[in-house]
Amino acid sequence: MLKVTDLNVHYGAIHALQGVSFNLQEGEIVTLIGANGAGKSTLLNTISGLLPAVKGKVDYLDEDITNLEPQKIVRKGIVQVPEGRKIFAAMTVMENLEMGAFTVTDKKLIADKVEEMFAKFPILGKRSKQLGGTLSGGEQQMLAIARGLMASPKLLLLDEPSMGLSPVLVEQIFDTIQSINNSGTSVILVEQNAQMALVIAHRAYVLETGKIVLEGDAQEVLQNPMVIEAYLGVT
């Protein structure tokens, strides 16, 4: 479904991604794990067109989408849920959801989608007329994910969805991700919480300073001694 080949991205003089290649099959959850500054978010931003690639190729459904404008990539069905829950704080929950469906013009479809989101996240339904900025951290993350789902993506890019949330909420978020995946959406999941990510993912890639150093089935990666030492906090 998605195939990234030899991707190179620079931030000024910093060579953030140095020839990253990976792929994703339809219906999979693929997780990218790695330390701060490894290039995980950079990779997602490049796929969704927010950052330009200097070299390399991103193929999506047998089509070259490298360096396409972000709004066009969204219309092709790749939606990113950005890091840090960036919801629109001065818009209501409802308006945030409607923004998520910006590429959809069919009003009926939007209304149906909103209903679907309220069924999936009942708390958002209760708070539909509140400003996004007044929600709690967990609710904001729910809203960010729901907003991403409004455009009915085929591929959802999740950037650190568990960041700054309490353990109970983290579990809830991961359950949600799994159920999204079960209903047919492919997911690329960037996480620092490697343990949780590896449990729900099918396959995993480990990024280190802009390069992929390890890849394989999530279960294998979970048992890899290097990963255990570096990311799972077991000594």
Next chain:
Amino acid sequence: MNKNLVSPSLKRGLTFGIVMIIFVLIDLDVMVATMLSKLFGANVIRGSLPDVRFMVLFLILFGMFVGWSTSSDDAKPTTKLFQALVAGLTLGVVLGLFDLILNQLIVTGTDVRKYLAALAPESIRLFLFDQGAISPLLHLGLFTVASLLGSLMKILLKSESASRFFKGVKSGYQGLKAKAQANTPNWVKKYGKFLLFLLIGLLAFFLPRIWGSYNNYVVGLVGLYVILGIGLNIIVGLSGQLMLGFAAFFAMGAYSVALLNAPLPHGIMLGFWPSLLIGILMAVVAAVLLGLPVMGMRGDYLAIVTLGFGEIIRILLKSDLLTSFTGGPRGIQDIRGPTLFGQPFSSDIDYTYIILVVMVLSIIIYKRLERSRTGRAWLAVKEDTKVAQATGVNIMTNKLLALCLGAAFAGLAGGIFAARNQFTGPNDHQLMVSMNILSILIVGGVNSIPGIILGAFTLKGLPEILREIENYRLLVFGGLLVVMMISRPEGLWPATRPNIEKDEGNKLKEDGAPGEGGLND
């Protein structure tokens, strides 16, 4: 403990003393006294001085304000009085010393107008109540008593019985309102809005015929600035781009109408309406030309570039190089006014009609835009460009569209402005115009139509009416902005969003008065 009480009050008295001294040095005291006298119906001829009673009144009010503001909210009454006493005495002593200097000036007959243009000996005499050497004592007594009075007023008005009284009045009023609402017949509820619009429409039709050309001029000016404010609000308020050279688009409209519709320098005489359309178009073209290269910029950088753009346009219009084309520094005269069905339509009443109609149309267009998909996209771009992009908003086109639409409003206002004045020149399009429009948004309230109207009236209408403060316009302007930023940071009439519930959790339950159920629909 006692020192903690004395020192802030001393400082306050000193500060207000210095404020008063500055007032005197720029003759503002006399102006305020003049305005007070007008308030009481006294007819003061321009240039002459008001009665000394009004100077006394002004100083008493000033002293009372000092006393009021010095008394801390949570202190005991005796403490409040003590604080006011200290502040009042300090104020009196500071001004008493100042009086000695002033009195010396009078006695020696020194004229200081060489250094302080506004400080005439007559003004000094008025400030000293014309009492010479004993005026310091008079001032000391006056300020002390006034300050105590102010404090006393605060004690009385903020006391519990007073607040209970106010609460009673408020609930009584609310009860009356609810009763009136319940008793309104259905047809009023249904058609009341239309009736109100009809009434306003009738007033707008007949008033310009009755109230004379001066009022028409002021209303027209306010109306034009409302249109300009709406245009700038699309750029600044909705799409979040700080624009400082808005007058350039205004100039585009004004000069298009002027050049196409005046005997000199070209003598094209195309007629008002087509040239107004071309003016709007020219403003949009200018917006595209400016927008394409600078769309990548944000915040301060965009502000600086647009400011430069505004100045470039003005200087170009003024330059010798283009004199044969734009009329140069002297501008363009004898711009022909509009016609309607072959009849001239350019009396001051007609212009008021045109401006009011255009203003209403602008408001309607603005409201439609705000609620549209594009309006939502603008808000998203304003809040977070990256995320807006990630939801599929095309940043470039949306920002450019906002700039173009805003410019179109400016071009429209500019065209009408030029035709109404029958003249336009480079000085009509100075940086100050852009600043004024931006200030209207800030003072009135960004994204709020009533706010923009109120702001335009406050900043353009009031100074016209209160011609006396002409010399102090910038001072009052600056002071107003500072006060606004502190007391009403969102503007005089901030934008409201009706569909929002506030997350007040427990508080809502406690205050769950019957009236608040309506929020939950």
